[in-house]
Amino acid sequence: MDLVNPSVNGENLSGNFKLNYLGTAENAFILYLIGAALAFIIFLIPPITSLYRSQNRVVVIMKEMSDLIKRVHHYYSGNTQTLECNYIKEDFKILRARLAEAENYGVSSWYESCGRSKKRYMMLKLVHLIKDLMEYAEPLLEVISKEDFKESHTIMMRYVRSPLGKVLNCTMDIVQKLIAAAEDGDIDQDERNHLEEDISRMPALVEHVQNKVVEATREFGSKRIQDEVLGEHYMVLTICRMAQLTMDEAKEFFVEGSVDDDIASAFRNSIKGLCHFNQGDLKWALRSSVCLLVNFMIGFIGWCAAENLVQVAAGEEKPVCFIRRYTAGLANINVVLLSRYGGGTLKAALDRVSAVVLASVVGQVGYVAFGWCTDTSRILTLISVFLVSWIFMYLNFDGDSNTASIAQRLAAITVSSLMADCSDKSSTASTYSGKYHDLSEIIIGVIVMNLFDMIVGDESAQIQASERLTEAVKGYEKTFQRYINNDIDHEGLAGEVSIIDGQLNEARQFVGTAVMEPRFWRPNFNSILFEDVVATYKILCTQILKVSKVLEDDKQFLLDSLPSFSQLREQMFLCLNETSNISLACVAHDEQGLASMVNKKVKSDSRIIDMLVADMNSQTQPPPVKDRDGEMHVLPDSRRCATATMIQSMMNGMRNLQLKSVSEKNML
Structure with a gap:
């Protein structure tokens, strides 16, 4: 194959060598002045900070959350079952995603004040408060979606509808005042008086509800x-x-004095984290270094087989090497696509190639349109560079994860193409030669990296995802049993659930890479089922924490003392064990083990809950529970009802996951 040599003089547009840089110097000076003028103009634009974005989003989210919770109260106070509840569920999902975005902006705003901003401190506390309120409200949607609106419901809500509405309005008024105070980072005496007035009348409103x-x-x-x-x-x-x-939260919301982060401690923790290694990290670093060295040596030596095969006359140029000597393209692609797993390398390569191709086309179109050597074209080039950077970088920072990487490359490569030397010809043969060599280097570099990943790489992302999921599922089962058996309290439960939630998040991170892995000898990775299992166990983690929070340290009086509790405990343990085994067997494609599990008789869980309620009614005296200091009184019967409802919801979720696992076990 004879490739075009970019160094052939005939391809150049300029004539013989001339020592004349007057035009280049004039262009550089003009561009310098224009750049300086634009830099000064930018300072006149009001800054948009991360804290400002976080505050704006929190204000909107709070209003929408207040409206959603009031809609829940209005719907449940009615007497007709409609699809309104399902509509509210979807709105809550959207609101949670937007709240996460606001929290990310608040965390990023640390660099705007080095952690010394009261606005930032209050805004993050407000975000956490809204998140906690949503976590309280979301499980309620599952309860009201199953409401049949019979006569008993109408009687109960006729009594509590108005008092509950007053409590809800007072709660949202307090949060609204906290938002107003957080916007300027301080609270004046009038705001403090109004806030204390709302707080002081809340206990009477709650007592009226009870x-x-x-x-x-x-x-x-x-x-x-x-x-x-x-x-x-x-x-x-x-x-x-x-x-x-x-x-x-309102009582502890405001801080006196300055808000200082311990920067020295944060720096020490960062250094300590950098010094932490494990065997897998060292192995990956060694493999990546050797792969980088191999790609570097290939680029250093080159591949010039055509030199010895093609005879050329004296004075003529020899064919260009397939891989040019002393090129860093292969090593460069090694660094750009660096990944711990073979599937990650392949996925990154595909993403990069698709983004580069799109960006190259857009850049070439812009160059063909504006890259002419006329004064008008140069002015249009200057304007288009500014617009391209503005539009694509906006998509990079404010778009979703799917468009961010493409938008960034579109901005960089398009601007690079537009800033090329002007020409009265759109392109030359040397241009296509350079593009071909760049593409060849990408392909060869990816092949070398994939060979290293498949031969001496870590365990596949699919295996590691399954291992993390198994650890989380088995860990949850053990933690659940320990809590029901009173081996751990609420604080210990919260700590262990936090570890399990981290394992579930880690397992979920492997999904994108596992889907892209080659399937030469491995079974297909069922990402749909895997996500369902992870999502269900995250919900179960939240629900067991809610049960513990409702019972607190009164679990012995509210639940354990009931005669049917031993049967309930046995049934819950059995249901959770079956759920764990069936879901893990379906994820692992264990057909033999699954066949023996699905033949077992499915037991009904509703009878146990009925027995639990009957035991509660058989007690003539209310359980001897005590209110905590500063805590408003809530009826023990309401706490028991909530516990029974949440236990029923948990067991329904487990049974649904069993059914879903068997139904989706062969989905791709």
Whole structure:
């Protein structure tokens, strides 16, 4: 193959060598002046900081969250089942994603003040408060979606609808005042007085709700707890807990003096993290270094087989090497596509190639349109460079993850093409020769990297994802049993659940790479089922924490003392064990083990919950629980109803995951 030599003089547009840089110097000086003028103009534009973006988003999110929770209260206070609940569920999902975005902006704003901004401190506390309120409200959607709106529901809500609405309005008013104070980082005396007024009247509003619940219960006869109104008790408890949480946060929301982050401690922790290695990291670093060295040596030596095969006359140029000597292209692509897994390398290569191709086309179109050597074209080139950078970098920073990488390359490569030397010809043969060599270097570099990854690479992302998921699932089962058996308290449970949640997040990070891995000898990776299992166990983690928070240290009186608790415990352990085994077997494609599991009889869980409620009603005296200091009184019966509702929801979630795992085991 004879390739075009870019160094042939005939390809150059200029004539013989001339020592004349007057035009180049004039262009450079003019561009310098224009750049300086633009730099001064930019300072006149009001800055848009990360903290400003976080504040704006939090204000909007808070208003929408308040409207959603009020819509939940309005829907549940009615007497007709509609699709409104499902509509609210989807709005909550969108709101949670936007809240995460606001939190990321708040975290990034540390660099704008080095952690010394009261606005930032208050805004992050406000974000966490809104997140906690949403975590309280979201499980309520599952309860109200199953409401049948019978006569018992109408009777209960007739008593508590108005008092609950007042508690909810007071709660949202407090949060609204906190947002107003966080916008300027301080609170004046009038704002403080209004806030203290709302906080002071909250206990009376909550007590009025509890009294109305007692009045409504008397209409149902001698039973304190009715099967038909478990959801209503859960609704009351949730709104009262949200009010308690908001009050507690409001009392500790404001700080006196300056807010200082311990920068020295943060720096020491960063250095300590850099010095932490494990065997897998060292192995990966060694493999990557050897691969980089091989690609470097290939580029250093080159591949010039055509030199010895093609005879050329004296004075003529020899054919160009397929891989040019002393090129750094292969080593460069090694650094750009650096990944710990073979699938990651392939995925990064595909993303980069697609982005580079698109960006190259856009850049060439711009160059063909504006790259002429006329004054008008040069002015248009200057304007287009500014517009291209502005538009594409906006998409890079404010777009989603799918467009960010492409937008960044579009900005860089398009501007690079537009800033090339002007020409009255769109391109030359040497241009295509250089593009061909660049593409060849990318392909060869990726081949070398994939060979190293497949021969001496780490375990595949699919295996590591399955291992992390297995650790998380088995860890949750063990932690669940320990909590039910009173081997750990709420603080210990929260710590272990945090570890399990981290393992689930780590397992989820492998999904994108595992999907891209070659399937020469491995079974297909079922990403849909894998995501469903991870999502279900994350919900179960949240629910067990909610149960623990409702029971607190009164678990012995509220739950353990019931006669049917031993049967409930056995049934929950069995249901969780079956869920863990079936879901892991489906993820691992264990057909033999799965066949023996699906033949077992499916037991109904509703009877256990009915027995639990019957035991609660059989007790003549309320359980001897005590209110904590500064905590508003909530009826023990409401706490028991909420516990029974959440246990039922957890067991339903486990059964649904069993069904979903078997149904989706062969999906790709």
